[in-house]
Amino acid sequence: MLRLLKIDQGLIKEIPTAAGELENNIDSALWIDIADPDDSERALLESILRTDLPESEEVSEIETSSRCFVDQSGIHVHSLFLLQTEGRLSTVSVACILQTNRLITVRETELADFRLFRMRARIGQVECHSPSQLLVTLLDQKIENHADSIEDIHHQLEKLSFEVLENDDADLEEVISKLARLEDNNGKIRLCLMDTQRDISFLLRHLRHLTEECETLREIMRDVDTLMSHTAFLFDKINFLMDSTQGFINIEQNQIIKIFSIAAVVFLPPTLVASIYGMNFKFMPELGWWFGYPTAIVLMVLAGVAPFWYFKRKGWL
Secondary structure, three states: OOEEEEEEEOEEEEEOOHHHHHHHHHOOOOOOEEOOOOHHHHHHHHHHHOOOOOHHHHOOOOOHHEEEEEOOOOOEEEEEEEEEEEOEEEEEEEEEEEEOOOOOEOOOOOOHHHHHHHHHHHOOOEOOOOOOHHHHHHHHHHHHHHHHHHHHHHHHHHHHHHHHHOOOOHHHHHHHHHHHHHHHHHHHHHHHHHHHHHHHHHHHHHHHHHOHHHHHHHHHHHHHHHHHHHHHHHHHHHHHHHHHHHHHHHHHHHHHHHOOOOOOOHHHHHOOOOHHHHOOOOOOOOOOOOOOHHHHHHHEEEEEEHHHHHHHOOOOO
8 A cells, every 4th residue: 555645834644646646646745655565566666766665574684784774765764663463562664765855664564653643644743844854753653652552561460460469269370371461562562662772873873964853863762761661660560470370370289289188188097997897807806896887987087087187276277
């Protein structure tokens, strides 16, 4: 999908993309946003822009030299963004090419950051005057969304903390599953924040002649540092809840084993009595005894009650 946007009196506005006017519209667009382009769209854009659009394999490279560089096409920044699917977060690389008169973004899927950015621009909440400001504002929007995701993880951990520490009927196995998912999401957010730190450092070096953009980038960097500390706190909290949950599960298992162990000890003496008087030797003193059967029953009951009373007195039950 191809979207063309322009800056009109400091506000971002979308340009209708009619099929026959694509080339003229591209010339007037200050932001060309490309999501999952097919081969024909890619070839058309490359011919019009006279720029090779990066492939998905190139965008996903992890080396610094492959993610942030400058060539004849402009300043390239391949930045990680978050994609949420079924309660889990994953990372998607977005190629940003900053040229003198336009910004080009290429990605493989639709992202919430871009959708929210366009919505805010549509109602006049985003003010920009140049492609460089547009890129910086997009990074600022990205960090705001990361902050919202971190806050959401924090609220979920508060609920899980109540389940683990105060709710006696909590499903602890389900809690462990939720904690593992939150730990993975927090790790993905931290990865994106670290990647953004690298992107901002790169842009500060190459946009140092733009005072306003550099000041905004420094503010974003301070926000990133704060969020990095918050993710570290969340990791500690997740690990604490995970250890606590496993400890409670071990206590429950030990309680079950304790009950079985005590039951075995309680029934062992009656079993011994029954085994003795269940033998069929010819010469047994009690074999012809009139009160033998009730005496054996009483002995078995006493043999079972005595250890139970002893364990109860010791506080083991």
